[in-house]
Amino acid sequence: MSGGAPLRIGNASGFYGDRFDAVREMLTGGPLDVLTGDYLAELTMLILGRDRLKDPARGYATTFLRQLEEGLGLAVERGVRIVTNAGGLHPAGLADAVRELARKVGVPVRVAHVEGDDLLGRGWGDGVLTANAYLGGAGIAACLRAGADVVITGRVTDAALVSGAAQAHFGWSSEDLDRLAGAVVAGHVLECGTQATGGNYSFFGAHDVRHPGFPLAEISEDGSSVITKHPGTGGVVDVGTVTAQLLYETSGARYAGPDVTARLDTVRLRQEAPDRVRIEGVRGEAPPPTLKAGLTRLGGWRNEVTFVLTGLDVEAKAELVRRQMDAAFAAAGRRPAEVRWTLARTDRDDADVQEEASALLRLVVRDADQRAVGRVVSGAAVELALASYPGFHLTAPPGKGSPYGVFEAVAVDAAEVPHRAVLPDGAHVEVQPAGNTRELVRLDDPALPEPLAVRGTRRAPLGRVVGARSGDKGGAANVGVWAGTDQAWRWLVHELTVERFRRLLPETADLPVDRHVLPNLRALNFVVDGLLGAGVAAQARFDPQAKAVGEWLRARHMDIPEVLL
Numbered sequence: 144m145s146g147g148a149p150l151r152i153g154n155a156s157g158f159y160g161d162r163f164d165a166v167r168e169m170l171t172g173g174p175l176d177v178l179t180g181d182y183l184a185e186l187t188m189l190i191l192g193r194d195r196l197k198d199p200a201r202g203y204a205t206t207f208l209r210q211l212e213e214g215l216g217l218a219v220e221r222g223v224r225i226v227t228n229a230g231g232l233h234p235a236g237l238a239d240a241v242r243e244l245a246r247k248v249g250v251p252v253r254v255a256h257v258e259g260d261d262l263l264g265r266g267w268g269d270g271v272l273t274a275n276a277y278l279g280g281a282g283i284a285a286c287l288r289a290g291a292d293v294v295i296t297g298r299v300t301d302a303a304l305v306s307g308a309a310q311a312h313f314g315w316s317s318e319d320l321d322r323l324a325g326a327v328v329a330g331h332v333l334e335c336g337t338q339a340t341g342g343n344y345s346f347f348g349a350h351d352v353r354h355p356g357f358p359l360a361e362i363s364e365d366g367s368s369v370i371t372k373h374p375g376t377g378g379v380v381d382v383g384t385v386t387a388q389l390l391y392e393t394s395g396a397r398y399a400g401p402d403v404t405a406r407l408d409t410v411r412l413r414q415e416a417p418d419r420v421r422i423e424g425v426r427g428e429a430p431p432p433t434l435k436a437g438l439t440r441l442g443g444w445r446n447e448v449t450f451v452l453t454g455l456d457v458e459a460k461a462e463l464v465r466r467q468m469d470a471a472f473a474a475a476g477r478r479p480a481e482v483r484w485t486l487a488r489t490d491r492d493d494a495d496v497q498e499e500a501s502a503l504l505r506l507v508v509r510d511a512d513q514r515a516v517g518r519v520v521s522g523a524a525v526e527l528a529l530a531s532y533p534g535f536h537l538t539a540p541p542g543k544g545s546p547y548g549v550f551e552a553v554a555v556d557a558a559e560v561p562h563r564a565v566l567p568d569g570a571h572v573e574v575q576p577a578g579n580t581r582e583l584v585r586l587d588d589p590a591l592p593e594p595l596a597v598r599g600t601r602r603a604p605l606g607r608v609v610g611a612r613s614g615d616k617g618g619a620a621n622v623g624v625w626a627g628t629d630q631a632w633r634w635l636v637h638e639l640t641v642e643r644f645r646r647l648l649p650e651t652a653d654l655p656v657d658r659h660v661l662p663n664l665r666a667l668n669f670v671v672d673g674l675l676g677a678g679v680a681a682q683a684r685f686d687p688q689a690k691a692v693g694e695w696l697r698a699r700h701m702d703i704p705e706v707l708l
Contacts, residue, residue: 149369150312152305152329153359156180156227157336159187159204165336165357166214170223172373175359176312178218179304180227181334182207185617186679186688188298189439189548191231192272202232208240215241216250219292226283226304230295232273234258235565238295255286257296259561259574262436270440272548276560277435279401280307280326281574285564287311289572298437300400302330309362310402317402317577324405324427325366327398332370332388332422333358338612339370339388341378343690345610345697350379367423369415380418383610383627386664390623392614394670395659396586397428401557402577404428408586408661424663432580433554442549442681443480443509446516448524449538450504453490457502460532461486464504467531471523479508479515485685503538505685509547516544548680552617588660595633599705605647606697608707609635613693620674620689622696625666631707632665638701644669647699648692650684 153175155165159182162168169178182204195202207229218225230237238256245252259282262274275298284307286294296304306326309315315322332339341352356376361369370385372378389410396408404427411424452460465484472478487503494500506524508516521541528535562574608631613622624639626632645652651671659668674692676683686692 147364149361149363150177150309151175151359151361152177152179152308152333154179154181154333154336154357156182157334157338158182158184159190159206161336163206163210166210167217168376169357169359169373170214170217170221172356172376175221175223177224177226177308179308179333180207180225180229181301181304181336182227182229183231183298185437185439185550185615186548187231188273188275188437189550189680192439195232196272200233200236203234203237204229204231207237208244211241211244212248215245215252216248219250219252224287224292224294224308226287226294226296226308228296228299228301228304230256230297232261232275232297234295234297238565241293241295252292253290253567254293254295255289255291255567256294256565257282257286257299257563258565259563260298262555262560267438271438272441273437273439275437276555277401277437278560278562279303280310281317281402282562282564283307284311285572285574286566289564289566289568291567301334302327302400303402305330305333305360305362306402313364320403320427320429321425322364322366322427323403325368325422325425326362327400327403327405328389328407328410328422328425329360329362329368329370331393331398332385333360335388335391337378338391339384340372340380341384343612344384344387345606345612345694346383352378354378366425367421370420370422371418380420382412382414382420385412385420385422386625386666387610387612387623389664390621390625390666390668391612392616392621393623394621394657394668396661397583399431399583401430401434404430404581404583408589408663410663412664429579429581430577431583432557434557434560436553436555438551438553439680440549442547442677443511444513444516444544445507445509445547445682446520446542446544448506448520448541450506451501451534451536451538452504452532453497453501453534457488457490461504463532464527467527468506468523471526472519475519475523477515477519479510479520481509483507487685513544518543520544547682548678550617550678550680589662591636591660592633592662594637595630595704597634597704600702601705601708602700603703603708604698605701605703606694608703609697611693611697613689613691615675615679615688617678618673618675620671620692622669622671622689622693623666624669624693624696625664627665629665634704634707636660636667639667641669644696647696647701650674
């Protein structure tokens with residue numbers, strides 16, 4: 144690690160709707176140099192796109208403005224600069240709104256913004272609502288070097304909020320690939336807020352995670368960092384929580400971004416002290432010549448009805464109501480284009496509580512025409528109330544249908560995407576794309592360790608010996624699994640093959656599954672293409688963002704060596 148004081152960068156938001164008080168908590172809880180906030184996700188872009196349709200002046204995260212009513216004065220008082228992607232589809236509009244708020248509350252600040260990510264007018268075809276390239280951190284760095292106190296961006300990579308601030312502070316150039324990669328890894332750990340401090344953590348029972356504090360990174364000039372949190376805040380920062388977040392919504396060893404491709408297989412984690420995990424050894428490579436761009440469109444209309452089936456003959460009751468609904472569609476002469484039934488056997492025999500004696504039969508319909516999923520569906524379901532299976536009731540009255548969205552990721556030439564920093568004085572600085580690029584190629588899997596010698600096994604849930612975290616990338620789901628010891632790793636890496644993964648999670652049996660091996664993290668990362676259909680906004684399955692797929696995997700039983708149990 145190099146000398147000099149580290150740059151302390153905190154996070155106060157992992158999504159649009161995250162804990163409102165986090166900005167104040169982070170500004171008052173301890174020293175910071177920069178406070179970031181991540182408000183954007185694939186689904187958020189669709190939401191903001193619909194907002195912009197109603198009012199062209201909208202399209203940004205209004206929550207951020209309300210947080211700044213108190214937070215702006217606190218930030219200026221403590222010398223903390225703010226960097227956020229809350230600008231969404233209209234960063235210039237949010238920058239103007241922040242200036243107006245600053246005048247209103249009497250706190251003078253220099254505001255800058257980053258633009259150029261919006262590619263909507265490029266002929267993507269009918270129905271595209273938003274089209275945005277994922278920019279890197281260089282525009283943020285330019286704004287901060289020009290003296291900005293607040294930097295507003297649109298669609299940048301989540302990690303760019305951190306790497307751009309570090310690039311500005313330390314004066315790194317685009318050739319400082321290892322340093323940039325270290326900052327990108329730290330940014331990826333911070334981007335989802337309390338997921339790095341014990342939130343959504345497989346081993347939550349070992350810690351008090353009722354109100355986890357938000358994370359911060361102490362970044363050094365050489366790109367290494369320490370992940371920690373303010374003293375006295377809840378939750379925990381340990382190698383496990385950091386590992387879990389490193390595996391979240393990533394895939395292979397090469398983690399590509401606009402500024403650098405970070406090598407996740409080089410990451411080394413070390414518990415330096417309680418609530419302090421050091422990240423070091425990260426290597427960087429030239430970024431690919433293309434940028435990821437996310438397109439969202441309205442895919443059509445959907446409706447949903449959940450029938451409650453209680454007691455005996457659940458399968459027969461489900462079959463009856465399916466036939467009755469099919470007959471109703473035929474009588475109406477209008478069957479939705481997509482009809483999907485799912486029976487969740489949540490019931491159990493001889494239950495003491497009625498809810499525990501009940502199963503859920505879920506009907507989801509989709510069509511390009513709202514009329515095909517409206518009264519045709521809801522009316523037919525309601526009319527069965529006295530004419531179907533015994534004990535008929537629904538979890539909620541059916542509605543008239545609602546629009547759903549589709550997300551698509553495409554690659555665009557980085558040289559064709561404008562990346563512009565609009566400085567506090569109004570000057571425009573064009574940010575040039577990376578001069579050196581490298582096509583993204585999958586790394587060969589590393590040599591595996593010797594298998595664990597197994598003398599006896601016991602049937603038990605996989606989660607007894609491993610942690611997991613899962614998430615979404617468009618229509619794909621990623622499931623990261625890690626072992627806490629070398630011994631468990633030697634067993635896991637040989638036992639949890641793609642074939643075993645598919646058997647444990649039958650929903651993935653007919654889908655492409657790719658396995659990536661990350662020995663430094665004692666981790667495997669599985670990417671399942673198509674599990675989420677057209678992405679979270681399409682709500683193709685019960686868990687549309689694959690948030691709980693990892694916990695489903697941990698709940699599956701395997702023959703586990705007794706020495707690990």
